Amino acid sequence: MKEKGIINVLITGANGFIGRNLYVALGEVKNISIQTYTRDNTIDELEQLLKQADVIYHLAGVNRVNDDQSEFIKGNVHLTEQITRILRKIDRKPIIVMSSSIQATNHTPYGKSKKKAEEILEKYAQETDHNKVFIYRLTNVFGKWGKPQYNSVVASFCFNISRDLDIEIHDPLKEIELVYIDDVIKEFKSRIYRLNEVRNKSIYQVTPTYKITLKNLANQLYEFHKIRKNLILPDLSNPLTKALYSTYLSYLDQNDFAYSLEMKQDQRGSLVELLKSDHSGQIFISTSHPGVIRGNHYHHTKVEKFCVIKGKAKIKLRDIFSDKIISYVVTDAIVQVVDIPPGYTHSLENIGDSELIVLFWANEIFDPERSDTYVKEVENE
Template sequence: MQQFALTGANGFLGFHVRTALRDLGIESKAIAVGDGHNPSAAVAALNGASRVIHLAGVNRGTDDEVTVGNLRFASQIADAIVRADTPPSTIVFANSTQSTNGSVYGNSKASAAATLRRAAELVGAEFQDVKLPNLFGEHGQPFYNAVTATFCHLLANGEQPFIDRDSELTLMHAQDAADLLIGSTSADAGEKVQVRESVKGLLRRLTEIAATYDRGEIPDVAAAFDRNLFNSYRSYTFPHQAPIRLARHADSRGSFFETVRSHGGCGQSSFSTTEPGITRGDHFHRRKIERFTVLAGAATITLRRLFTDRVYEFDVTGDKPVAIDMPTMWAHNITNTGADTLYTAFWSNEVFNPEVPDTIAESV
């Protein structure tokens, strides 16, 4: 069984890498760096590991803090690699495309790469220097990780972002970066999922996404980049924008309400009946958009973000229809809490592919 070790496991990219590994059924060991570094624990985590991925870094602070911090982190991991009885066969560094631009940050990342490369050569390991562009994705920290996170946070809270200076960005979704770092995709594939967009263009896209989703509608997610932006934005709207209220029209003939209004892309609708006391789901999605709508009966929809313990519950009924969208990378299920059969409609933005189901078992 493969064993992975990570630095920066609790950071933004660490969350996405751990999610990608969970999809493959691979657990990872976290290695602390900086002041919390424990040399013996680091060696133990690396011993017998098939791959170590160095994610931790310093990209904010004074010039000295950035320079010293990045080299310190790399040196701590390099020392542990050399000391391990059975060092990892592959050493991966989450580098930056800025490592060649001559900046203080870029130079510090280049130095960190050189330090890890020397360690790999000493133990006969493969070294992969993965230069990543601007990353975006679910649960990035606003005003820190990336401009996308800041825009999403502000728009989700009803504020209008301000652009001081426009520039061109090269963007990659964090799940695509994770696939690259864990070896699920090649460098060529990584190049193909990068998108160039201006800061103004990014804000325009996100503003349109926010306005559409504020109406409870699904924006055009036909392109993978637009789907990824939408999923990123959604992570800043949950739980305060859930559930989505649906307009129910009733007369002597019965009742009618819309469950989904999508503005573009593929889609699949399905329907289930669930007997009292039965639970469906207990899985998560990495990229798939999924909506639950109870048509008749009573249910509790439960969600939990991966690698956390807090659980969110929504009690829903067919008498007062609402839609609840499942955030990506959140485990979720639905339980019939009523005395009668539960009728539920499901919608996802893609036709189910059993070879690539993007439905990973995970108990809430």
């Protein structure tokens, strides 16, 4: 018996790329009960599941086959036929969301099978006067949990490049259109909150989509691969770059999540650069022994932020045209950030009894050829 307020959802192809992402996302919603149908289930079990479903996400399908092209028909057409046949039999009209492909418009065996599945569902909707059937033609979907060498070129490139394996590009200038898995899931999930909405067209799309050449895609992923050495983050304000970077990291070898950074040491302590960005500067961390003073310099354009992570420090600043010294004592007891404006000479002194650890941010990457750093004591000379 259905619990009041609970929406029963059935996902076919729940073990697939889109299915796994959708299953997790819907599982985060309290009033949804999820059932799944996979290749391990029987047709009798499918009928029982359909009797309970308020919403069906029909995601099952075959993307690639070895030699037997008829597998496309079995995977993409037959199950759709069985679902519509059973729904007619039990006289139920749950909301149906089906994932199709932009390849339904071409004449490949795969494209023909997806088009046929669309036609079966369309015919069912028309003959039963069912106005809550939504068919989404998806372009190349990319994101976490895809299967390399199967789901998408992005998955394959990410997998290989992250492992220093070769990739194959037959036409570098070929442009592909991509859609991010999280945008697909957001659209599909929103159907739960639009239960009363009826369809106003036959075919739907998920937006936004992104166009990129295979060459530029590969170059972008190779830049991600270099980050562990050059520490330079990509421009994450670009939505495609942000999505691709998250996707790339999801395909790392599980034994390769951690990497070492270069530590520069001298008599004062140590310094380690963490991250750099052409758009947002860089982050680094330093340690200083008790009594050590760093700095005593100023910048024209470069600005910095100091944050004491461990220990006790005295930060001094002075406008280079003034005799007035501004002093801050900061400790790890209260997390504070001290801004270092341009035109102020500044110093950082460890006034504690133990090692001082400070996190720094600068608005530009340090360039030894153009350091914008000029020595000047904070204490009046």
